[in-house]
Amino acid sequence: MPQSDEVIIKVENLKKWFPLRRSLSDITFRRPRRYVKAVDGVNFEIKRGEIFALAGESGCGKTTTGRAILRLIEPTEGRVEFLGRDVTRLDKKEMKEFLRRKAQIIFQDPYESLNPRKTVEDIVGEPLEVHGLVETKAEKREIVSKYLEEVGLTPPEDFIFRFPHELSGGQRQRVAIARALVLEPEFIVADEPVSMLDMSIRASILNLMLDLRDKRGLSYLFITHDLATAKYVADRLAIMYLGKIVEMGPATEIIDNPLHPYTQALISAVPVPDPRHKIGDIPIKGEVPSPINIPPGCRFHPRCVKAFELCDKKVPELMEIEPHHFVACHLY
Amino acid sequence: MKFAARIRDFWNEFKHRKIGILGLGILVVIVSISVLAPVIAPMDPTRWSDVNYWTNNPKGVPPTWAYYLQGKVPIPQLYLENYKTKLTKISGYPMIQVFLPINYSYTEFPTMVKWKINLTFVGAGAFYEIYIMRPDRKKITLYTGTATTSNASQGWTVIEIDATRHPDVERRIGEWLSSVGLDINKIQVAAPIQIAFADLKLLKKNKVVPLKGKYVFTVRAIAQGKNINVTQFRVILGATAYGLLGTDKSGRDLFKGLVWGTPIALLIGVLTSVLGVAIGLLYGVTSGYIGGWSDEAMMRVVDILMSLPKLPILIVLAIAYRPTIWLIILFLTIFGWMGIARVSRSIALQLKESAFVEAARAIGASRKRIILVHIIPNIVPYTVAALALGIPDAILTEAALSFLGLGDPSLPTWGAILNQAQTGGALGSGMWWWFIPPGLAIAVVSMAFVFIGYAVDEIVNPRLRRR
Numbered sequence: 001m002p003q004s005d006e007v008i009i010k011v012e013n014l015k016k017w018f019p020l021r022r023s024l025s026d027i028t029f030r031r032p033r034r035y036v037k038a039v040d041g042v043n044f045e046i047k048r049g050e051i052f053a054l055a056g057e058s059g060c061g062k063t064t065t066g067r068a069i070l071r072l073i074e075p076t077e078g079r080v081e082f083l084g085r086d087v088t089r090l091d092k093k094e095m096k097e098f099l100r101r102k103a104q105i106i107f108q109d110p111y112e113s114l115n116p117r118k119t120v121e122d123i124v125g126e127p128l129e130v131h132g133l134v135e136t137k138a139e140k141r142e143i144v145s146k147y148l149e150e151v152g153l154t155p156p157e158d159f160i161f162r163f164p165h166e167l168s169g170g171q172r173q174r175v176a177i178a179r180a181l182v183l184e185p186e187f188i189v190a191d192e193p194v195s196m197l198d199m200s201i202r203a204s205i206l207n208l209m210l211d212l213r214d215k216r217g218l219s220y221l222f223i224t225h226d227l228a229t230a231k232y233v234a235d236r237l238a239i240m241y242l243g244k245i246v247e248m249g250p251a252t253e254i255i256d257n258p259l260h261p262y263t264q265a266l267i268s269a270v271p272v273p274d275p276r277h278k279i280g281d282i283p284i285k286g287e288v289p290s291p292i293n294i295p296p297g298c299r300f301h302p303r304c305v306k307a308f309e310l311c312d313k314k315v316p317e318l319m320e321i322e323p324h325h326f327v328a329c330h331l332y
Numbered sequence: 333m334k335f336a337a338r339i340r341d342f343w344n345e346f347k348h349r350k351i352g353i354l355g356l357g358i359l360v361v362i363v364s365i366s367v368l369a370p371v372i373a374p375m376d377p378t379r380w381s382d383v384n385y386w387t388n389n390p391k392g393v394p395p396t397w398a399y400y401l402q403g404k405v406p407i408p409q410l411y412l413e414n415y416k417t418k419l420t421k422i423s424g425y426p427m428i429q430v431f432l433p434i435n436y437s438y439t440e441f442p443t444m445v446k447w448k449i450n451l452t453f454v455g456a457g458a459f460y461e462i463y464i465m466r467p468d469r470k471k472i473t474l475y476t477g478t479a480t481t482s483n484a485s486q487g488w489t490v491i492e493i494d495a496t497r498h499p500d501v502e503r504r505i506g507e508w509l510s511s512v513g514l515d516i517n518k519i520q521v522a523a524p525i526q527i528a529f530a531d532l533k534l535l536k537k538n539k540v541v542p543l544k545g546k547y548v549f550t551v552r553a554i555a556q557g558k559n560i561n562v563t564q565f566r567v568i569l570g571a572t573a574y575g576l577l578g579t580d581k582s583g584r585d586l587f588k589g590l591v592w593g594t595p596i597a598l599l600i601g602v603l604t605s606v607l608g609v610a611i612g613l614l615y616g617v618t619s620g621y622i623g624g625w626s627d628e629a630m631m632r633v634v635d636i637l638m639s640l641p642k643l644p645i646l647i648v649l650a651i652a653y654r655p656t657i658w659l660i661i662l663f664l665t666i667f668g669w670m671g672i673a674r675v676s677r678s679i680a681l682q683l684k685e686s687a688f689v690e691a692a693r694a695i696g697a698s699r700k701r702i703i704l705v706h707i708i709p710n711i712v713p714y715t716v717a718a719l720a721l722g723i724p725d726a727i728l729t730e731a732a733l734s735f736l737g738l739g740d741p742s743l744p745t746w747g748a749i750l751n752q753a754q755t756g757g758a759l760g761s762g763m764w765w766w767f768i769p770p771g772l773a774i775a776v777v778s779m780a781f782v783f784i785g786y787a788v789d790e791i792v793n794p795r796l797r798r799r
Contacts, residue, residue, distance in 0.1 A: 105694045107687040109687060112687040179695070
């Protein structure tokens, strides 16, 4: 694997708080503004050629993290260092010339992420037009064809004039990947890129992403709720819970040897093709609390079976318990 | 290429909707009429309000076919122009007599008797007399007058007398009637001149029936000088029915008015609706996409404009500005874009959060590009129905303004014709051909667009919802 030690992206204390709409009585009684703390202080780094997976239940803030890194939503606080530059401080021009060219995103739902009124050629060629990289239509067609071929849509002539609704889900996701690739980015946020696809084509899309990483040295932030997928593609894995990373380390290590009670619960919930295997050996209590009222101390403690008195008082720090294996839990 | 396929799909759905096809059929007819107007009804539409343009037409007569439906044969419009001249001298002065004979065999009176004489003479002045010789050898003098000139070598005058409505004519007919022992005030006719054509024996029995036989329209003129001549003598007898839709009280051909009203109505409807939709779309999408405080402010502007009473303000504007058709279109547009703006905004709010818009942001597309390339094309299908439904709205509002007499006064709009019918007392005098056709035309054209709009709405909305 063409993985190097060069850190391509470094996220420090990233926060995204969405303010809640204040009612008239809130304003008159001067109650403090309340927030949905979707992402509440996240730290990690991704190396060149690495696939870093961010996993967790829906609503844990993993998608928000991906979007905040690309500034598709504005982060509330924190630093995102991308290729040595602080992304959060870029002005409009730098955003377009640097971030929008070097970092891309692939969305979960290929039925939604392609404009239904555009042909494949227009969709894949749009980044080239926006950045003024092509001058003639012939040039655009040539480059688009090249990338369609690269993502396995061959022969490209069969696809360039099609509309998204004339393509299958897998083909659409390939178009979305081609669109992300035409600007030759170095980093791609893949937001659950296969979760909407049929099982039968998931593997081929994942393999395409792995191939692209090997060929181009791409780095991925791979957002998923599916630990099996994460184990298949990811080099390293971070588990998020209510806006914070609770465990982070090499993907196989985390899945084979989970340390955090939440991770253990998640992994025990993954279906195993064995009729004798009982689901949910490690129980978990109740529902995820609202990210508006985050529990004090360890935010997992109300649901944790191993919680003790320290857990609702002190916020556990993410610490390296084993080499390269970080956990935020008072048990260790 | 693919666009054509989408149009074909749309047509396949559309053609199953009877109401839409009906609307489309009417639309095809309307558009054909508009395009062919110069052929079907040749006239200069800007001269619609020019009274002189219509002066020779019979006034306020019904359509020809309505006459035939009643089993009656209308009198045609008669232009008598082949006059005979007789030159004599009286007391040494030159005298000229010109005659226009006609064998009158109709059972009804002419609706108009209009004289035109072109008189030239040499001398200080000329005296002339206009009279009718009846089949019963009675002579009715309608008018006498003198022509003077400052140029003694060549006097020249054009005498034009509409005997249908001239007070002198009326007085002289009254005098003539009393000379035969009758009272004009006791006789019921549309115009006093018609008595000149009445059978006197029957008139004494209170029956007003034309006397058949040979009438001679005559002008006699004597010059106070050496020479006199008539270069033109014409009498027009007005028809009792005219054309396909009759005439109004000024003699305007209502068929021509109706035909020329069609392109004007289409112009007003289509232009207002297209402009309104375009402005509303752009405004709504911008507001929705930008969001935040500007959205709030822009939508409050929409609310204010929407809550203003449209017609009263339009009336005030129309009174203040004596509008042309373009100004009316502008006013209507100002009040016609808010609905679309609201709808577009709400769809834009949805689309703004959609993954393909986020993808466009991720590749660095500008706000302008996202609005124009990604959002607006996805809203356009929703606006097609609104576009069709906006057309009758504009047509009806313009008709309302014109009916109140506040439209473009120079053009034959349907509302303006209705307004003239109202002021001309068409309803009271039973001149149905004056107000029913324009009223129907407004209704039919509006209906056509409403039908099309509904059919399009049915196709476009559920289909997009299904997706």
